[in-house]
Amino acid sequence: MSRISMEQVKHVAHLARLAITEEEAKQFQHQLDQMISFAEQLNELDTDQVNPTSHVLDMKNVMREDVAKPGLPVEEVVKNAPDSKEGYIRVPSIIE
């Protein structure tokens, strides 16, 4: 019995904005189950009194002077966009 249901797999794929086929969903269900049961060995460790590490160096709030500088030119920025017009990037309609 998998600890992840097909519904969960499809929900996660939706959150990740990945279109998946029924076949792929089954495969991910199996592989995620394997990886998650592997990850559950971490529960052997008592970490109640341990702080999480998100970053290894002792630094925070790196600030810079708030000075305006020129950005990249618009024609360069849209150069790699799959669909653009007059300096704007075009996408399928967002509002019905």
Added chain:
Amino acid sequence: MSLFEQKVSELHERLHKKEISVTDLVDESYKRIGQVEDKVKAFLTLDEENARNQAKRLDDQLVKGENEGALFGMPIGVKDNIVTKNLRTTCASKILENFDPIYDATVVQKLQKAETVTIGKLNMDEFAMGSSNENSAFQATRNPWNTEYVPGGSSGGSAASVASGEVLFSLGSDTGGSIRQPAAYCGVVGLKPTYGRVSRFGLVAFASSLDQIGPVTRTVEDNAYLLEAISGVDPMDSTSANVDVPNFVNSLTGDVRGLKIAVPKEYLGEGVGEEARNSVLEALKVLEGLGAQWEEVSLPHSKYALAAYYLLSSSEASANLSRFDGVRYGHRTDNAETLIEMYKQTRAEGFGDEVKRRIMLGTFSLSSGYYDAYYKKAQKVRTLIKKDFEDVFEKYDVIVGPTTPTPAFKIGEKVDDPLTMYANDILTIPVNLAGVPGISVPCGFAANGLPLGLQMIGKHFDESTIYRAAHAFEQATDFHKQFPKL
């Protein structure tokens, strides 16, 4: 004999004396690529016209006797997840197949300042996710020592191009071992710097709290030269550290008398092959002979590193890779009516299986109801792993062990089993979680003729000590003087 069997310092001297030109060095690169690239398949893009023009310009400078730096004119390859202005950068992914960057990564700007010559862009596992280069969307790079074997990964192209003499040296990136493991598999020197030593600006992000760019070279000395050129704080990367960049080459004294080496029992225990273990024990004898001392220690949380790493790196990757949505750059599907379908279909078409798998695992670990049990738990375990290293470094200068549990494996051998594939990285991953620097140097050959690597791990920002130890070991052995026959 190939020019690239000489060190940077020797080639520099010969350029200075006008015995060779920059054009000769660049010719050497493309000539060798012409001879062996069919077999090695290390490059995704070559930049021959620009490289030859630049070589001419540098040769003009040389004639005028303009002051040239240590890396002046040296041919380099760059991993294809480091952006290069107007030179296609794909991350070995279909989603970026035609991506033409509009700026240079900080390390690339630094290479330009050092006046190296970029030969081309190197193959990798897609978005640096993999240990064999089989996850490239375009081609599988081969191990130059035996082309039926993988070169390692994800910086497989970086290691294979240097080992086969296509370039003098290269840049790779290392998130869980992606420089050190291929360096070990291909018999070259690879260093993952301390987290924050090298700017990540322009490195396409995989796991931002773990990623570092580092040098892949034939010798430790060349490695030290290249690291010095790319290091330093960068206003464009707020995680780059404001610490002095030492002259790393000056640390290569050859003297390791009194050096205190720790050998974690976990790095020679279960899951580590006989050949890897024996090569490390032999290496320790060499270091002892040079006056270093070693003792067995414990890094008790080592066995949990792999699970913590896959949760953390996949979580960070799922966030970082959300930028590939078909809007600003890269592939966009033709098969979608609505915006959300466009996102989903674009990503389904553009990403390969391993990348999708990790995005799924990462999204799951970060999703509501599972965050504390998986992501946060892994962050806490990361604290314990970091503490293991801090404890050992209170008494010792360097930690030594194998880079990988085994030599390179055959192409196709592990591709269907993610967990077995991930186990290649058990000895390199803890180093990224702790953020400390690690180097792999050649330390022998397995019975099948493939190279083995010795890993040396140092304190935060103490690359100098691991360079000193690695260099002393290298000078006392001749593994680095052997070259694959292609």
